[in-house]
Amino acid sequence: MSYEDVTFLLQCRSILVCVMDLSRLIRDAQHGSTQAFGEIYRMLLPKIFRFVWYEVRDKQTAEDLTQVTFLRLWKAINSYDADKGSFPSFTFAIARNLIIDWQRKKRPVSLEVIGEIEERDETIDTLIQQEVVDRVRQALATLPAQDRQLVVLRHFEEVPYEEIAKIMGKQEGAVRVKLHRILRQLKGIL
Amino acid sequence: MKLTQAFKQLKKEYLAIQPSELLREHGWNVLRQRIEEEEKSWGMRRVWVLLASVVLLVILGGAGTVYAAQSAKPGDALYPVKVASDRVAARIAPILARPTEEPKEVIPTTTATPRAAEKLETEKVEKVKEAIDAVTPVAIPSAVPTTPPALEVVPPVIPSIPSVGL
Numbered sequence: 084m085s086y087e088d089v090t091f092l093l094q095c096r097s098i099l100v101c102v103m104d105l106s107r108l109i110r111d112a113q114h115g116s117t118q119a120f121g122e123i124y125r126m127l128l129p130k131i132f133r134f135v136w137y138e139v140r141d142k143q144t145a146e147d148l149t150q151v152t153f154l155r156l157w158k159a160i161n162s163y164d165a166d167k168g169s170f171p172s173f174t175f176a177i178a179r180n181l182i183i184d185w186q187r188k189k190r191p192v193s194l195e196v197i198g199e200i201e202e203r204d205e206t207i208d209t210l211i212q213q214e215v216v217d218r219v220r221q222a223l224a225t226l227p228a229q230d231r232q233l234v235v236l237r238h239f240e241e242v243p244y245e246e247i248a249k250i251m252g253k254q255e256g257a258v259r260v261k262l263h264r265i266l267r268q269l270k271g272i273l
Numbered sequence: 274m275k276l277t278q279a280f281k282q283l284k285k286e287y288l289a290i291q292p293s294e295l296l297r298e299h300g301w302n303v304l305r306q307r308i309e310e311e312e313k314s315w316g317m318r319r320v321w322v323l324l325a326s327v328v329l330l331v332i333l334g335g336a337g338t339v340y341a342a343q344s345a346k347p348g349d350a351l352y353p354v355k356v357a358s359d360r361v362a363a364r365i366a367p368i369l370a371r372p373t374e375e376p377k378e379v380i381p382t383t384t385a386t387p388r389a390a391e392k393l394e395t396e397k398v399e400k401v402k403e404a405i406d407a408v409t410p411v412a413i414p415s416a417v418p419t420t421p422p423a424l425e426v427v428p429p430v431i432p433s434i435p436s437v438g439l
Contacts (some may be wrong), residue, residue: 117308121301128300133290148295150304157308212278219279238280239287266276273275 109170113161120160124153128173130240133180138182138228138233148185152178168249172242176250179232186228216271222272230265237262347395356388 103125111119130150136145140165154175164172223231229251236242244262248255292300340359342351 117305120308121305124301128297132292132296133287134277136290137287138290142293145408146292149292149296150300153304154307154311157304158311201401212282214283216279219276220283223283235287239284252363270276273279 105170106165109160109163109165112157113163116151117131120157123170126155127174127273130171130176134175134232134235134240135178135182138232139185144185148178148181152181155181169246172246172250175236176252181229182232218272219269222269230261233262234265235257347392359388 105123106117108122112123124129128149132145132149134140135148135152136224139145139148152174156174159177161168223234226234233247236247237244242250244255244258248258251258291297338351338354342358345351345355409420
């Protein structure tokens with residue numbers, strides 16, 4: 084069982100789903116089972132939604148794009164090959180392409196909007212710490228979308244470098260170097 | 274260190290992002306309906322494509338047969354197709370004629386003549402073949418020798434040169 088499979092099983096809601104193997108669900112969905120695809124949908128929905136939302140910053144748009152992501156996933160599910168990467172990476176790649184299309188059509192979102200997080204968790208004790216977080220958040224917002232997605236996938240979603248490379252369509256080494264540069268850039272801001 | 278802590282906080286915020294209750298509860302039902310609709314329309318599209326392919330195949334096959342039949346002679350398998358295509362052409366010719374033009378009188382001999390000529394020609398050929406077959410070969414004595422006469426070799430006449438006394 085792969086790293087991603089374990090992650091999914093930890094995230095799943097019901098015991099029934101937990102005992103079911105993700106790869107079996109994928110196989111069933113590939114054979115046309117909408118029920119199996121429904122289970123996959125429930126597992127992946129929060130993950131894909133927040134990834135999309137972090138880029139579009141609009142709940143309605145994020146929900147629409149998430150639905151379209153799953154629709155495309157259903158259409159492309161037979162082309163998924165487990166040897167070429169994990170299933171979540173496959174889904175992230177679809178979502179990412181949709182985000183790119185959306186960003187091409189829409190005008191850039193202003194920094195003020197990006198700075199606002201809808202469900203903000205106020206657990207930072209001191210104002211200084213809060214200020215640092217705000218600065219990093221703003222710095223992330225000003226990054227090119229591709230760089231921001233790298234940070235999100237690696238540091239927030241904890242996706243391995245190898246999988247990120249597959250999502251981005253790049254070499255693993257190039258991803259490591261790029262992320263290192265982004266972090267150095269962010270440190271420079273602090 | 275600061276960056277790591279900031280990332281921890283941002284990750285917390287990131288993971289707190291959740292889809293709406295409506296999407297979580299009804300998102301799949303909406304998506305399933307959409308999938309079913311798309312699959313249905315895709316199925317219908319496939320049926321239409323199949324039908325169109327069959328129709329196209331029939332039209333192309335028919336046109337090819339008619340085209341191939343144009344060089345058929347009486348007695349050939351495709352000859353009836355040629356005759357039928359001639360009849361159809363004769364029928365649709367007045368319909369295809371421009372309205373400004375006077376309706377052309379259909380003269381049956383215009384299409385019948387070439388076919389009659391073909392028939393006549395075929396009959397002639399048959400008759401000639403029959404006549405050739407009916408004639409029995411007769412032995413004709415050879416009046417001319419088959420081998421040419423041998424040429425008579427005439428020795429060359431060498432004139433004698435008178436000797437001149439010096």
